[in-house]
Each structure stands twice: as C-alpha cells, then as structure tokens.
Amino acid sequence: MVDRIWFRLTFPLIAWLWLYWPSLSHMVTVWMNSKTYEHCFLILPISLWLVWREKATILKTPLTVSWIAAGLLIIPSLIWLIGRAAGFGLFEHLAAILSLQLLLWAVLGTAIARQLWFPLLYLLFAVPFGDSLIPRLQMITADLSVWLLNLSDIPVYREGLYLTIPNGRFFVAEACSGIRFLMSSVALGTLFAYLQFTKTYKRIFFVAFSFVFPIIANGIRAYGIVLIGYWSDMKYAAGADHLIYGWVFFSLIILVIFFTASLFSDAERPPSSPSASETPTPPRQQWGVFGSIALLLSITAFWNLQLSQHLSPTTQTNTTFQASQTETLSAWGITFPYAQTHQRQTTADGKAEIFTARYNIWQQDGELISSLNQLFNKETWSLKTIQPVNLASGVRARTMTVANASGGTMHVLYWYCVNDFCSSHPLAIKLVKASYRLAGQQGFSDVFAIASSELNDTEILRIAEQNNGILAAKNQ
Structure with a gap:
C-alpha cells in the first residue's frame, strides 16, 4: 500500500515542483526575510506529523482518484497565472498551495482526502499573508x-x-x-x-x-x-x-x-475509521485523471512561458523635474524606485508638490504596486487618516493625512492608472495590469500624487482637478 501511494505521488509532485518552483522559492525567501512569517517554517513539518498520526487509517483506505479535484485544479492555475502576470506574490503563493492540496486529493481519492482534511487545509498557513x-x-x-x-x-x-x-x-x-x-x-x-x-x-x-x-x-x-x-x-x-x-x-x-x-478540551476522540463506501478506481479512469492533470500543468507552463518571453529589461531614466532652480522640495519622502521616468515639482505658489512616475507593464525590475514603493517617508511620517475621494473625471482617488513627531501634518492625494483605467485600489490596478499582460498587450502604469503641509484636502483636490490633463500629459 505504501509503495502504491508513493508511486502515485512521485510524478505529480515532481511536476508540481517544476511548475511552481519560482513561486515556492519566493515564498521561502519571504519566510527568511520577515520575522512575521518565521512560523511558516513549522507548517509543513506539523502537517506531515498530523498525516503520520493517521497512517494506520490511511493504509486501510482504498486508493481512488477524484475527477472533481482534478477539474478544480483549473482554479489555482488561473490564480497563479494572474499572480504571475500582475506580479502579485500572494496570488502566486496561494495558488501553489491550493494546487498541491487539490493535486493530493485528485491522485489519492476523496476517502483519503477526507481523512487528511485538516493537515491539507493547515498548509494554507504556509502562505505569507496579513x-x-x-x-x-x-x-x-x-x-x-x-x-x-x-x-x-x-x-x-x-x-x-x-x-x-x-x-x-x-x-x-x-x-x-x-x-x-x-x-x-x-x-x-x-x-x-x-x-x-x-x-x-x-x-x-x-x-x-x-x-x-x-x-x-x-x-x-x-x-x-x-x-x-x-x-x-x-x-x-x-x-x-x-x-x-x-x-x-x-x-x-x-x-x-x-x-x-x-x-476546555473535549474527551479524546475515537480513532477515525476507513471509508467502506469507496471502491478501487478502474485503471482507465485513473490514467484519465493523471492525463488531465498533466495536460493542465502543461498548458499552465506554456502560458507562463509566453508571459516570460514578453518581459523586457528596465530602461530606467528616472529624470527629476523641478519648476525652478530656486525652489526647495519638502521632506515628503515619496519613493517609487525603478520607474522609467518620474517627476517632482512644486505648484506655482509653492504650497503643494506634485509627483508622477511611470512604469512599463512589461518591465522586469520594478512595478507600480510594490512594497518598495512608499507614498511618504515612514521614518518621518505616520498615517493618521485615509479616505476615498472622487475626482470630477470619475477617478476614485484617496486622500490621507500623515503626522510627524513634531506635531506637523501633511495631506496627500493619490491615485494610480494602467493605460486609461485609474483607481486608488492596489488590487484593482494589479488585476487590470494582469489582464493586459495575459492578452499580450502593451501599456504603462502611472502614479499621481499631490502633497501639501499648508493646504487642506479640498484645496489639494482642486489642484488635481485643475491639473488633471497636465498630469496625464507629463508621462506621455
């Protein structure tokens, strides 16, 4: 029985590792570089220990396959491709774990998956989220x-x-x-x-x-x-x-x-018993499930290869524009590294600053929505309030108030765009970017931000309305 289980698992797991290795490697890197996720190193050993506790029941349960699980594998495959296209690590990591859970269910059968429901679901804690x-x-x-x-x-x-x-x-x-x-x-x-x-x-x-x-x-x-x-x-x-x-x-x-x-613990639960309703699956059906899984993984790998071939090296010009040679920019601290171009200038009266940055949606290094980017210097300012606002053009922007240690405050208005689509919601921007990349289309993503320590939200909003066309034209 043990040999049969390992035989069923070997090739599917090798194929899974081969396809999802970039995402798995990145996930482990996140565990290593963030103390928040150090506990993730324990999740797989704990899950394996929980499986080991059920080994007697598993060995008595007939091996089958599950067409339902094999069909559901399409969902994590799509999530993973969207994550790859959007540069969204959470989607990639979640899809890798979901695909492993469904893969094990598909090749071992519903009866064994029912016995191992908790160890399988517990693997979700390996995904760095929060x-x-x-x-x-x-x-x-x-x-x-x-x-x-x-x-x-x-x-x-x-x-x-x-x-x-x-x-x-x-x-x-x-x-x-x-x-x-x-x-x-x-x-x-x-x-x-x-x-x-x-x-x-x-x-x-x-x-x-x-x-x-x-x-x-x-x-x-x-x-x-x-x-x-x-x-x-x-x-x-x-x-x-x-x-x-x-x-x-x-x-x-x-x-x-x-x-x-x-x-408050309950009495010790009785040992689980193997399912008697499951019967071994005919060989033709088994090979059909294995073939379907192999086909799906191959299509996913091919589509991912097509995405990778469109990626282009970053051409970083990073020019900085100022309205005059005599003006002094504030300690705003907005940073969007690896942008192809970025501009920062003060308004004519010197009471506000305007920042724009542009990325090519296909560039390899740097992207619009990233943990490396910051809308203000977090060592100088702390977030006080944040709320959505609507521009006259229909753009859903956000305004936030930040404070520093000396009691000073600064108001920041910002929004993002991917080609003609604009929003202040990072997930929406990432999904739109992914749609362009999955379709093989070209495009640019931009950030627009206005900050002032002297003007209120209404006055900053007025600046955005007055300069909306100019802001869009700066990065053309």
Whole structure:
C-alpha cells in the first residue's frame, strides 16, 4: 500500500515542483526575510506529523482518484497565472498551495482526502499573508494604549501613531503592530483547536479567541512599555528591554492559549475509521485523471512561458523635474524606485508638490504596486487618516493625512492608472495590469500624487482637478 501511494505521488509532485518552483522559492525567501512569517517554517513539518498520526487509517483506505479535484485544479492555475502576470506574490503563493492540496486529493481519492482534511487545509498557513492588517493593527494598538493610559491618569497626547507623555515620546511602528504575535497565535490556535476539541462550535470559537486575544494583549503590551518608560524616566522602555519584554509577552500569550485549550478540551476522540463506501478506481479512469492533470500543468507552463518571453529589461531614466532652480522640495519622502521616468515639482505658489512616475507593464525590475514603493517617508511620517475621494473625471482617488513627531501634518492625494483605467485600489490596478499582460498587450502604469503641509484636502483636490490633463500629459 505504501509503495502504491508513493508511486502515485512521485510524478505529480515532481511536476508540481517544476511548475511552481519560482513561486515556492519566493515564498521561502519571504519566510527568511520577515520575522512575521518565521512560523511558516513549522507548517509543513506539523502537517506531515498530523498525516503520520493517521497512517494506520490511511493504509486501510482504498486508493481512488477524484475527477472533481482534478477539474478544480483549473482554479489555482488561473490564480497563479494572474499572480504571475500582475506580479502579485500572494496570488502566486496561494495558488501553489491550493494546487498541491487539490493535486493530493485528485491522485489519492476523496476517502483519503477526507481523512487528511485538516493537515491539507493547515498548509494554507504556509502562505505569507496579513501585511495588509498592519496599519489597522497599529491604530488599534495606539487606541488601546491611549485608553489604558487615560484610565491610569497618565497625561498623553496623541498625533497619529505618536504618543507623547510628560517624559518621553513613543511611536507605534509596524514592528509594534503585533502582526507577528497575531499570525503565530492564529496558526497555533487553529492547531490546538483541532487537537483539543471535537465539537465544531468549540473549534470556531477557539480560533476566534486566538485571533482576538493577541490583538488585545499587544495593546496591553504597548501600554506596559509606555508605563515602564513613564515610571523609569525612559530608562527601561526601548532597545533590548523592549525586545525582551516583547518575547516574554509573546510566550505568555502562547501559554494562555495552550492553557485555555487544555481547560476546555473535549474527551479524546475515537480513532477515525476507513471509508467502506469507496471502491478501487478502474485503471482507465485513473490514467484519465493523471492525463488531465498533466495536460493542465502543461498548458499552465506554456502560458507562463509566453508571459516570460514578453518581459523586457528596465530602461530606467528616472529624470527629476523641478519648476525652478530656486525652489526647495519638502521632506515628503515619496519613493517609487525603478520607474522609467518620474517627476517632482512644486505648484506655482509653492504650497503643494506634485509627483508622477511611470512604469512599463512589461518591465522586469520594478512595478507600480510594490512594497518598495512608499507614498511618504515612514521614518518621518505616520498615517493618521485615509479616505476615498472622487475626482470630477470619475477617478476614485484617496486622500490621507500623515503626522510627524513634531506635531506637523501633511495631506496627500493619490491615485494610480494602467493605460486609461485609474483607481486608488492596489488590487484593482494589479488585476487590470494582469489582464493586459495575459492578452499580450502593451501599456504603462502611472502614479499621481499631490502633497501639501499648508493646504487642506479640498484645496489639494482642486489642484488635481485643475491639473488633471497636465498630469496625464507629463508621462506621455
């Protein structure tokens, strides 16, 4: 039985690795370069251990194939191609894992997949996701800290993500958002929910608990750091003390989650029994499923090759335009590296700055929506508010207010375009870019931004309306 399983798995897994290797390699690189996703290294070993626990049942379950799973493989293939075309790593990583899950289901059959439903689904935690939660988590941490400081009668002044107390100032940075605690605790909480509970409602509630508890706990942790700084006159609230306190607190979070799971755990579940309704699949049907999988992977590989052949090296001119030689640009800090062209200038009255940058949608290095790009210098400014606005041309833009440590504020209006399609939503821009690339068409993607520390949102919006045609023409 074991030999038959390995025989079925060997060639499909080799083909899967060959096709998705670039995405898998990039996914591991993300794990290595981000402390937020260090827990992802444990997901595969944990899943294999969970499979090993079910080995006796698996060996007694007849091997079949699943046409349903084989057909569903089309979905991750399309998601992966869109991710490749859009340069969207999350789509690539998610598609690679989904395709592995469906591939195993297809070649081993529904009965075995039903026995291994949790180990297979648990592989989704290997996908590095959650970065989009960081700004919101920073705001929640700041909110909880201020609320607890007010309860403690400690004077605090908040400006965006800056918290000022009588003897010091704190900044709720991305590292303080608690995203590391959150992702790790949810992954472990989900595992505990599966191992400790048999009732579905208990599992759902416990996973929700493992999501909410670390968010609240991180707010308490940040409050504690400020409290230590207040009591120690800022001697023990930064540097190594900050890091040690964070790790101790994270350990306490895991202990609380583990203790809660043990406290409310259900009785040990009976060993699962093999399905008696499944019968071995005829050889013709087996080879039909294997052939369908091979055909789908080949088509996906061919389409990916066509995309790769259209990529062109970046021609980076990166010219910077200023309205006059005497003007001084502010410490806005907007950065879009690897753009083919970018321009930054002040308005005639010097009260606002305009920035534009252009990318070719086929260039290899650099793209419009990227973690390397920033609409303001995050070391100088922190996000205070952000909201959508509509330009008269129908473009859905966004305006945001950022603050610095000295109490200054700056308003920024921005939007993106891919050829004639404009939006401030990054996902929409990526999908439109992907549609052009999948169709083999040419195009450009642009960013337009206006910033001012003197004008309000309405006045900046008026500048955008007055210069809409000029802004579009600058990158022609």
